[in-house]
Every structure is written in C-alpha cells, then in structure tokens.
Amino acid sequence: MNTKTIELIHGDGGKYTGELIEKIFYKSFDNDILLENMDSALFSLDKGKIAFTTDSFVVNPMFFRGGDIGKLAVCGTVNDLTVCGAIPLYLSVGFIIEEGFPINKLQKIAESMGNTCRQANVKIVTGDTKVVPKGKIDGVFINTSGVGFVKGYVPKKIQSGDSIIITGTIGEHGTAIAVDRYNLKVKGNIESDCAPLNYLLDYLQKYKDNIKLMKDPTRGGIGEILNEVSKKSKLGIHLLEKSIPIREEIEGINEMLGINPLYLASEGRMILVVENDVAEEIKEGLKKEGKCSNASIIGHFTNKEDFVYVENAFGGKRLLGSLDTQMLPRIC
Amino acid sequence: MNTKTIELIHGDGGKYTGELIEKIFYKSFDNDILLENMDSALFSLDKGKIAFTTDSFVVNPMFFRGGDIGKLAVCGTVNDLTVCGAIPLYLSVGFIIEEGFPINKLQKIAESMGNTCRQANVKIVTGDTKVVPKGKIDGVFINTSGVGFVKGYVPKKIQSGDSIIITGTIGEHGTAIAVDRYNLKVKGNIESDCAPLNYLLDYLQKYKDNIKLMKDPTRGGIGEILNEVSKKSKLGIHLLEKSIPIREEIEGINEMLGINPLYLASEGRMILVVENDVAEEIKEGLKKEGKCSNASIIGHFTNKEDFVYVENAFGGKRLLGSLDTQMLPRIC
Numbered sequence: 001m002n003t004k005t006i007e008l009i010h011g012d013g014g015k016y017t018g019e020l021i022e023k024i025f026y027k028s029f030d031n032d033i034l035l036e037n038m039d040s041a042l043f044s045l046d047k048g049k050i051a052f053t054t055d056s057f058v059v060n061p062m063f064f065r066g067g068d069i070g071k072l073a074v075c076g077t078v079n080d081l082t083v084c085g086a087i088p089l090y091l092s093v094g095f096i097i098e099e100g101f102p103i104n105k106l107q108k109i110a111e112s113m114g115n116t117c118r119q120a121n122v123k124i125v126t127g128d129t130k131v132v133p134k135g136k137i138d139g140v141f142i143n144t145s146g147v148g149f150v151k152g153y154v155p156k157k158i159q160s161g162d163s164i165i166i167t168g169t170i171g172e173h174g175t176a177i178a179v180d181r182y183n184l185k186v187k188g189n190i191e192s193d194c195a196p197l198n199y200l201l202d203y204l205q206k207y208k209d210n211i212k213l214m215k216d217p218t219r220g221g222i223g224e225i226l227n228e229v230s231k232k233s234k235l236g237i238h239l240l241e242k243s244i245p246i247r248e249e250i251e252g253i254n255e256m257l258g259i260n261p262l263y264l265a266s267e268g269r270m271i272l273v274v275e276n277d278v279a280e281e282i283k284e285g286l287k288k289e290g291k292c293s294n295a296s297i298i299g300h301f302t303n304k305e306d307f308v309y310v311e312n313a314f315g316g317k318r319l320l321g322s323l324d325t326q327m328l329p330r331i332c
Numbered sequence: 333m334n335t336k337t338i339e340l341i342h343g344d345g346g347k348y349t350g351e352l353i354e355k356i357f358y359k360s361f362d363n364d365i366l367l368e369n370m371d372s373a374l375f376s377l378d379k380g381k382i383a384f385t386t387d388s389f390v391v392n393p394m395f396f397r398g399g400d401i402g403k404l405a406v407c408g409t410v411n412d413l414t415v416c417g418a419i420p421l422y423l424s425v426g427f428i429i430e431e432g433f434p435i436n437k438l439q440k441i442a443e444s445m446g447n448t449c450r451q452a453n454v455k456i457v458t459g460d461t462k463v464v465p466k467g468k469i470d471g472v473f474i475n476t477s478g479v480g481f482v483k484g485y486v487p488k489k490i491q492s493g494d495s496i497i498i499t500g501t502i503g504e505h506g507t508a509i510a511v512d513r514y515n516l517k518v519k520g521n522i523e524s525d526c527a528p529l530n531y532l533l534d535y536l537q538k539y540k541d542n543i544k545l546m547k548d549p550t551r552g553g554i555g556e557i558l559n560e561v562s563k564k565s566k567l568g569i570h571l572l573e574k575s576i577p578i579r580e581e582i583e584g585i586n587e588m589l590g591i592n593p594l595y596l597a598s599e600g601r602m603i604l605v606v607e608n609d610v611a612e613e614i615k616e617g618l619k620k621e622g623k624c625s626n627a628s629i630i631g632h633f634t635n636k637e638d639f640v641y642v643e644n645a646f647g648g649k650r651l652l653g654s655l656d657t658q659m660l661p662r663i664c
Contacts, residue, residue, distance in 0.1 A: 050374070051370060051373065052479055053373065092385065126385050219344060
C-alpha cells in the first residue's frame with residue numbers, strides 16, 4: 001500500500017482508518033477524552049447555559065498566507081462560541097478527504113489544528129474521517145463543531161445611540177485568500193487575520209452588562225453583518241468611513257480587484273455593539289489586549305432609518321446594502 | 333437568478349444564504365432554539381456527564397431504498413450518542429453543496445432530516461451552509477454533530493463468558509447501497525435498516541449494571557467492530573454462525589457479489605455485550621421492542637484466544653480478521 005497518500009481504504013473504518021487516526025490525529029490533538037476512543041466524547045459540565053455551534057470549511061487554497069484550513073476551522077468555531085459569550089471548551093472535527101491526498105499535507109493541517117487548539121485552550125475530543133474517490137471532492141473539507149459554557153453575558157436589545165466597535169483592521173482574511181488563489185503579485189505584508197478570539201472574554205466579562213451584541217465579521221464582512229443587525233433591530237446604522245480601520249495595502253489591492261473590503265471576511269476580529277457612554281472606555285481597554293491595537297469605534301445606531309450607510313471624509317453618504325452580488329467563493 | 337438550483341451565491345453568507353436557510357432549513361427543522369438564529373445555539377443542561385459526537389456523510393447514492401443521506405445523518409449521530417448511554421438531545425448540521433444541485437432534492441433531504449429528528453425526539457439547533465463550484469464536490473455532503481446527556485450507564489470491563497447480542501438482522505444498509513449504486517436487478521425486499529436507536533434506552537436502562545458495552549455496527553459491520561472490541565479487551569470472541577440473524581435475500585446477494593456480510597454496515601442495529609446470566613432475559617425483552625424481533629445472542633467472549641472466530645453449523649471454525657481489504661466506499 002502506498003503510504004504517502006490517502007487511499008479509499010483509509011475511510012473504511014477498519015485497520016487503516018485506525019492507523020491514520022492514531023498516527024496523525026491522536027498525535028496532533030492529544031488529550032485524554034479523545035484517547036478514550038468512544039463513539040462519543042464524554043465530559044462533565046456544571047449546570048448552566050451551553051452554547052453549541054458548527055461550521056464547515058472548504059477554503060481554497062487550503063494553505064494561505066497567515067493560516068490554513070485547519071487553523072481556520074478551529075478559529076471559526078472557537079469564535080462562534082466566543083461571540084455568544086461562551087467559553088469554548090470542546091471541539092469535534094470531521095474530515096472528508098479526497099483519495100490521493102498527500103498524507104504529509106494532512107499531517108500539516110492536523111498539526112496546525114492542534115497548535116491552534118492549544119493557543120485557544122480548547123480540546124478536540126471527537127472526530128470522524130471519510131475518504132471519497134479522486135475527483136469527487138477538491139482536496140480536504142473540514143467540519144468543526146464546538147461546545148462552550150456561557151458565563152453571564154446575554155445579548156440585549158439594541159437602541160439608537162449604541163456604539164459599534166471593531167477590534168482591529170478589516171478584510172485581511174478575504175484579501176489574503178484572493179491574493180493566494182489568483183497568484184497576484186502584490187507588495188506589502190498581506191496576511192490573513194485568522195485567530196481565536198476567546199482570550200478577549202476575560203477582559204470583556206466586566207462589561208457584560210454594557211455589551212449588547214458580539215459578532216465575528218466572517219463571510220460577508222462587516223457590511224453583511226451590520227445589515228443583518230440593522231434589519232433585526234429595526235434601527236439604522238451610521239458608519240464613519242475614516243474610523244473603519246483598514247490597512248493601506250488591503251485598500252489598494254481591493255481597489256485594484258474592484259472588491260469593496262467592507263464585504264470581505266475577517267477571521268480574527270470582533271464587532272461589539274455597546275452602550276454609548278462606555279464605548280470609549282471599552283475601546284481603550286481593548287487596545288491594551290493583544291492584537292487589538294487598532295480597535296476603533298466605527299459608528300452608531302440611529303432610529304432615523306432602517307438601513308446602513310457610510311459617511312465619507314467629506315460628509316457624503318452612501319448606502320451599504322445587503323450582499324446580493326457574488327463575492328469570492330470558498331473563503332472559509 | 334435561477335431558483336431551481338443551488339448557486340454559488342447561496343453560500344456567500346448574504347441575502348440568498350438567508351433565504352435558503354429560512355425557506356428550506358427552518359421549515360424542515362422548525363424549533364425555537366434554531367429560530368433564535370445566533371452564532372451558536374444556546375440551551376440549558378443539568379450538571380452531569382455530556383456526550384458529544386460528530387459524523388460526516390458522503391453516501392452514494394444520496395437516495396437509496398430505505399433512506400437517504402439526510403435520514404442517515406440524523407440516525408448516525410443519534411446512534412453514536414445512544415451507544416454511549418446518552419439521551420440524544422441536540423444536533424448540528426453542516427451542509428456542503430455542489431453548485432447546480434437541485435433545490436427540490438435539497439428540500440427532500442432536509443424534510444427527511446426533520447422527520448427523523450421528530451421520530452427520534454431530537455432537535456437540529458444550529459447549522460452551516462457552504463456551496464462549492466460545480467465539479468469540486470459530488471452533490472451534497474452532510475456533517476451532523478450531537479450532544480446528549482448520559483443517564484447512568486457506563487461501559488464496564490468485559491470478561492470471558494460475557495454474551496454478545498445483536499438487536500436485529502445484519503448487513504441491510506450496506507447491501508441496499510450496493511444494489512442501488514450498481515443498479516443490480518434483485519428479487520426480494522431489500523431496504524436499508526437505517527433507524528434511530530435511542531428509543532431502546534428506556535428498556536435498557538434497567539439493565540445498566542449488566543450491560544458492559546454498546547456499539548452500532550456501521551462501517552466495517554459486526555466483523556470489524558468485534559475485532560476492535562476483542563483487541564481492546566484482550567479476549568477472544570466465539571461467534572455461532574447459525575445465531576447471526578441475516579435475511580435470506582441479503583445472504584444471496586452478497587454471495588453473488590463476493591462480499592462477506594459480516595463486514596457490511598447496519599445503520600439501525602445495536603450490538604450489546606452483557607453479563608451471561610441475563611443475556612437471555614435481555615434478548616427476550618428486546619424482541620418485544622419495535623424492530624428488534626430478530627434480536628439474537630450471537631456468541632460470547634473467551635479467554636483462550638485474542639481473535640474473533642465464527643463456528644459454522646458443522647462445528648468448523650474460521651477466523652474473522654480485521655478489515656484490511658477494500659470494501660464498498662461511501663456507504664455512509
């Protein structure tokens with residue numbers, strides 16, 4: 001048997017599946033619950049509110065500047081729990097792999113997942129591996145689901161005047177994917193911002209009564225997320241263009257590509273809707289947390305309109321609609 | 333926009349993704365937690381032991397006699413929780429869909445999932461939808477993860493003399509897939525046995541101290557599962573061929589195909605390892621539960637060997653090894 005690539009028999013549930021799991025996955029994800037090797041992972045939880053989420057990842061290319069599909073899969077699910085105020089605890093992972101996929105690449109992906117889990121202090125405790133014939137899937141697709149424990153925070157009714165904070169510069173993940181997929185020759189340091197956000201929960205805990213909503217602006221970027229929030233809250237949103245942190249290189253490339261970076265995914269940023277009178281304080285505190293030095297108040301809610309608009313440096317206003325044209329597919 | 337097939341924009345996280353989710357998924361899975369539409373599903377649990385599991389489904393064909401990929405995805409995860417003694421409560425679902433996939437087929441799959449959830453008394457509370465370009469995936473792949481609450485039962489050390497019960501006839505799911513995939517002209521009523529098993533937990537609860545292990549013989553069938561158990565317990569297994577319930581049609585087709593049905597997946601059966609002195613009683617009780625009329629004691633553990641063998645009607649014995657040749661791919 002070829003030992004350098006994944007074969008169909010690796011997905012048969014027999015001896016070779018077992019070997020693959022032990023050699024690649026157990027080594028990378030190493031923890032007691034996983035090694036119990038039961039049909040389900042078993043763990044104890046206190047009585048309380050549980051958060052449960054799922055995400056599938058089909059990103060192309062699988063390895064990109066600033067990350068890979070494995071890192072992205074861990075961050076995506078960790079962050080979906082985080083924005084619900086839940087401390088991420090346990091993840092599951094489901095691999096669907098194309099026959100012929102190089103085992104060393106799979107190993108790299110698994111190691112990246114393991115490293116990101118250790119960084120985020122979460123554990124992959126259960127998994128599944130399927131192999132499909134060559135040509136029936138493009139490389140590797142990954143699903144991660146996650147369980148977290150909610151600690152105090154609950155989303156609250158948004159009101160006119162509430163402020164919107166973003167924890168850092170926007171559009172870097174989407175841009176990194178575009179650059180790598182289309183082999184664009186670009187100058188400057190372009191990297192995905194992909195990162196776990198749960199480390200922020202400690203800092204944000206003391207503002208749990210002032211935070212109305214947390215969101216991670218992944219697919220659809222801040223443009224789409226804010227449109228959803230505006231629609232749901234029946235309030236307008238007034239964004240100040242000059243306050244939206246964006247790196248010069250990112251702006252330049254997207255101008256060239258004709259893409260509005262407000263719709264581009266960030267995979268390591270959070271949007272917060274907070275009471276106006278503590279917005280400045282929360283933002284300043286965020287700046288002292290790792291990776292949030294560009295945190296900014298980008299706008300506020302209004303009761304005049306029920307749509308999102310952006311005001312530019314000259315006072316001109318333009319509508320930022322819901323995403324209804326096609327963006328880059330497979331960015332996550 | 334074409335409204336009959338899935339387009340890339342359905343996976344962009346914008347307006348069309350939202351429409352798809354509302355029209356197809358919310359309607360089929362309808363429940364309060366899902367409709368909250370948060371980044372994670374939120375629910376309360378009592379203090380206790382939680383079971384968490386995941387499974388991806390790539391079955392081909394997607395619609396087969398006795399079921400479809402949606403029903404299979406719900407049953408698979410429900411049963412993985414069940415065999416850990418956990419009452420299945422909440423499921424997540426991740427869809428990865430090929431551009432151009434017919435929306436009416438997706439709807440059929442979603443409805444089938446919804447129906448199976450109602451049958452099993454579980455809820456799909458969170459989900460994710462990705463679309464990949466035509467040719468990059470074969471139709472639809474589904475991941476389901478699940479959370480359950482463990483009630484009393486824990487697996488125990490298996491000893492020589494312990495009995496092995498199967499709750500019904502074997503190999504029907506694998507055979508149904510083979511027949512439909514290869515368009516075999518066969519007589520007799522061939523159907524997948526795919527079904528949720530959690531309804532058995534009520535009956536089995538009173539034997540929780542006598543049950544040493546529960547397993548669902550999916551990929552690899554009872555042959556592979558029992559080899560794993562034998563290896564882990566360091567005991568031999570002695571199976572009686574005439575006690576293994578198998579329908580005549582299933583035996584006939586597999587003889588024709590040259591497949592050993594002991595390695596074929598069942599998706600609605602359970603294997604139980606129980607104390608010998610209550611085995612008969614447990615089996616007889618099982619027969620009165622729905623769909624278990626063919627429950628049978630198929631063998632027992634021995635301390636003489638550390639491998640699995642099958643004794644035929646004439647007393648001849650043959651080894652049943654771990655699966656190391658390729659079976660049917662994509663049976664689940």
